[in-house]
Amino acid sequence: MLITGVELAALRVPIGAEQLISTRRITSRETCLVRIHTDEGIVGIGDSQRPESAEAICSYIRDIYVPLLLGRDPFDRERIFHEAYTTARYRGRVKGVAIEALSAVEIALWDVIGKALRVPIYKLLGGKYRDRLRAYATAVMLGPSQEERLRQFGRFLDAGFTAVKVKAGRNVEEDAEFLRRLREAYGYGVDILVDLNCALTFKAALRFGRAAEKYEVYWIEEPLPPEHLGDYAKLRRALSVMVAAGESEYTVYGFRDWLARGAIDVAQPDVGRAGGIWQVRAIAEMAEAYGIWFAPHTGHGSAIGYAATLHVAAATRNFLIFELEQIENPLREGLLANRVDLQEGGHIAVPEGPGLGIELDEKFVERATIARFK
Template identity: 30%
Template sequence: MSIIANATALLADIAVETDRTDAVQSFVKQETILVRLATADGTEGTGYAYTIGTGGTSVLALLRDHLLPLLAGKDARNVEGLWQELFALTRATTTGVITSLALAAVDTALWDLRCKRAGEPLWRLAGGHRQQVPVYDTEGGWLHLSPDDLVKSALAAKEAGWAGVKIKVGKPHAAEDAARLRAVREAVGPDLHVMTDANQSQSLSGALRLATALEPYDPYWLEEPMPADDISGHARLARATRIPVAVGESMYSPAQFRSYLESGAASVVQVDAARVGGITPWLKVAHLAEAFNVLVCPHFLMELHVSLVAAVANGAYVEHIPQLRAVTRTELAVRDGLAVAPDAPGIGIDWDMDAVDDRRVA
C-alpha cells in the first residue's frame, strides 16, 4: 500500500569541498535537511533541502512540529494534493525560504517514492525530454581566486569538453571584474560560454556600470546583479544591456518567477528545487519559463537538478558544484562534457546513510 506509515527528519552538516566565496558571503557548510518517508508496503523515499550555514534547525523544527505529523495515514501517490495541503497549513509563513525549504524536503521524498513505485528515474517521470544535458563549472570561478587561477580552471573545463564556466564578479571596481573576465576570454577564445555572477551585490547604477564593463567580453549571462526583490531594477537593466540577465536562486514561489517573466526582467531562469518548495513547483516554473521562451539553468544541487533539466525541453545547463560526495555512494556522471541523469528508479541520489548519520547534528 502507498499509505505513509512513518515520516522522519534529520539535520546533517556537510563540510564544503573547497573554499567558496562571492561578493556578499562565503559558503560555510551545507546544512542538509533530510526527510525519510516509509509506506505501509515498505517502500521508502528520501528527500532533502539545504542551507549554506544558518537556518537548518528552523527548517527541522517546522517539519517536526507541523508538517510531518500531517503526513501519517496519507496516500503518498497524491503528490500535488499533499503539497497543497502542507502549503495551506503553513500559509502564515509563506512565501518565505524556511517554509519553502521544509516543503521541498517533503516533496522530493514524495517524488522519490513516486519514481520508485513506478520503477522509473526522475528525469523520465518528470518529462523525459533527454538524458544528457550540458554542464558548466563554478568551482573554478570563486571571487577570491586570482586571474591566473580562473584561467587555469577555465582551460581545464574547455579541455574536458565542457561548454561553460562561471566567474564570480562584484569586486570593489567594475574594471577589476572586467579584467578578470578579459583574462579568461582571451585564454579560452570565443566559443566557451563564460557566465558571470554578482550575487545580488549591486545597486541599479552599479549593475549598469558593471554590465557596460563586461559586455566587450561576451558573458553568457549576468546573474543576480541586484537584490532578488528588485524586479523593476532588473527590468531596467535587461533593457539597457545586451547581456542576458539570469535570476531565480533567491526566489521562493512560482508567482515570483511569473512577475519577473511578465516584466521582461529575466532572460534565464535559475529556479532552485529546494528554495522554491520542491520538484512539484520547480516543474511549474520550468513550464512557465518555456511559455515565455526562456531557458532554465537551475542553481546548485547538481545531483538533483541534472534529472530535472533533462526532463524539460527548455532545460539548458546544470551547474557543477560537487557537495554530496561525502554522503553518497555515487556521484554525478559527466561524459564528453554532458551530465548524465541517473537511470535508477527514484530521484537519482544514492545516499550513504551511515555517512549522513556521522554528520548528524539534530
Template identity: 30%
Template sequence: MSIITAATAHLVDIEVEKERTDAVQSFVKQETIFLDLTTSDGLTGTGYAYTIGTGGSSVLALLRDHLLPRLAGQDARNVEGLWQELFSLTRATTVGAITSLALAAVDTALWDLRCKRAAEPLWRLAGGYRQEVPLYDTEGGWLHLSTEELVRGAVEARTNGWPGVKIKVGKPHVAHDVERLRAVRDAVGPETHIMTDANQSQSLSSAVRLAAALEPYGPFWLEEPLPADDVSGHARLARSTSVPIAVGESLYSPTQFRQYLESGAASVVQVDVARVGGITPWLKVAHLAETFNVMVCPHFLMELHVSLAAAIPNGRYVEYIPQLRAVTRTEIEVRAGHAVAPDEPGIGIDWDRDAMDDRRVA
C-alpha cells in the same frame, strides 16, 4: 494504496569541499535537512533541502512540529494534494525560505516514492525530454581566486570538453572584474560560454555600469546583479544591456518567477528545487519559463537538478558544484562535458547512510 506509515527528519552538516566566496558571503557549510517517508507498500522515499550555514534547525523544527504529523495516514500518491495541504497549513509563514525548504524536503521524498513505485527514473517521469544536459563549472570561478587561477580552471574545463564556466564578479572596482573576465575570454576563446555572477551585490546604477563594462567580452549571462526582490530594477537593467540577466536562486514561489517573466526582467531562470518548495513547483516554473521561450539553468543541487533539467525541453545547463560526495556512494556521470541523468528508479541519488549518520547534528 501507498499510505504513509512513518515520517522522520534529521539534520546533517556537510563540510564544504573547498573555499567558496562571492561578492556578499562565504559558503560556510551545507546544513542538509533529510526526510524519510515509509509507506504501506514497503517503499521508502528520501527527500532533502539545504542551507549554506544558518537556518537548518529552524527548517527541521517546522517539519517536526507542524508538517510531519500531518503526513501520517496520507496517500503518498497524491503529491499535488499533499503539497497544497502543507502549503495551506503554513500559510502564515509563506512565501519564504524556511517554509519553502521544509516543503521541498517533503516533496522530493514524495517524488522519490512516485518514481520508485513506477520503477522509473526522475528524468523520465518528470518529462523525459533527454538524458544528458550540458555542464558549466562554478568551482573554478570563486571571487577570492586570482586571475591566474581563474584562467587555469577555465582552460581545464575547456580541455575536458565542458561548454561553459562561471566566474564571480563584484570586486571593489569594475576594472578588476573586467580584467578577470578578459583574461578568461582570451584563454578559452570565443566559443566557451562564460557566465558571470554578482550575487545581488549591485545597485541599479552600478549594475548598468558593470554590464556595459563586461559586454565586450560576451558573457553568457549576468546573474543576480540586484537584490532578488527588485523586479523593476532587473527589468530596467535588462532593457539597458544585451547581456542576458539570470535570476532565480533566491526566489521562493512560482508567482515570483511569473513577475520576472512578465516584466521581461529575466532571460535565464535559475529555479532551485529546495528554495522554491520542491519538484512540484519547480516543474511549474520550468514550464512557465518555456511559455516565455526562456531557458532554465537551475541553481546548485546538481545531483538532483540533472534529472529535472533533462526532463524539460528548455533545460539548458546544469551547474557543477560537487557538495554531496561526503554522503553519497556515487557521483553524477559526466560524459563529454554533459551530465548524465541516472537511470535508477527514484530521484537518482545513492545516499551513504553511515556517512550521513556520522555527520548528524539533530
C-alpha cells in the same frame, strides 16, 4: 500505500578551505535529510537546498508538515503540497525556510511514487528530451589573485567543460579586467557565465553589463538584489547579454512576477528551494510561455538535489544548461553510494533507477548527522 513515519536528520560537514562569494563566506555544508517511510516498506528521500541552518528546516518539517503527512497516501502528493503550502501561507511564510522545508518533503514524495511504480521520475514528468545535459562548471570563486583565478578557469576547461561560471561583484572595474584577461588567455570558444550574487546597484550593473557584452559573456547572473524587479526589467531592456536569476525566488507565485515584468532571460529556480519538483516544473513551463530559458540552480546543493534537478531538467523543453559545482562539497561528493554529479566532456547524465535513482551512503550519513528530529 500510507505514510507511516518521517525520519529527519540534520547533516553538517565542514569543508577544507573557506569559499568566498560577493556576499558571504562558506565554511561548511548542511542539509536536512528527509526519509518518508510507508507501510509497503518503500522509503522516499529528499532534502532542501539550504546550505545553512539545517536544524531549522528539520524542526519546521517536524512541527508543521509531519502532522499533515502521517497516514496519507504519497500519491496524493499535489494535494498534500497545497495543504502544507496553505498552512505555511497562513503564517506568512511563502518564501524562505517554510518553502525550502516543503521542497524537501515534496521531493521525497516523488521518490516514493517513482519507487512504487518502478520508474524514474523523469518518466512521470512526461519523458526525457535528452539523456545527457550540457553542464557548466561552478565556479571560479572570489578571493585568490587574478593569476590563480585564471589558472582555475583553465583547469575547468582541461576537465572537459565548455562553459564556466566566474564569481564577481566586489569591484566592477576589476571584474571587467578579469573578463578581458580570460578572453586573452582562452579565446572566444568557451562560454563565460558571470555570477554577481546580488551585489550591484543598477548603475554599476549597467557598467558591468557593457563590459560583459564587449567580452561576449553568456549570461550575467543575479546582478541586483531580488527585491529590485523594476531595475532588473530596466537592465534587461538596456543590455543584449542575457540576464539570469531565480535562485533567491520561491514558487510559481514568486516567478510569475519576474516573468510578467520582463525581468529575466533565464529562470533559475532551485528544486530544493522553490517548492520541489512540481513547482519547478511549473515555473519552467510558465517561463517557456514567456519565451524564457530554464537553467535550474543547484550550487551548494547535495547529491539528492542534483538527482531531483536532473530529472526535471531532462524532461523540460526549455532547459538551457546545467549547473555543476566543482568546488569542494562533501554533501554532493559523498552522500550517495552512486554518484550523480560526474561530468564527461562537459555533460552530465540523468539517473536511470526508480524514483530519484539514488542510494544513500549510510556510513556517510551517520558521520555527518549532527541532530535527529523525532
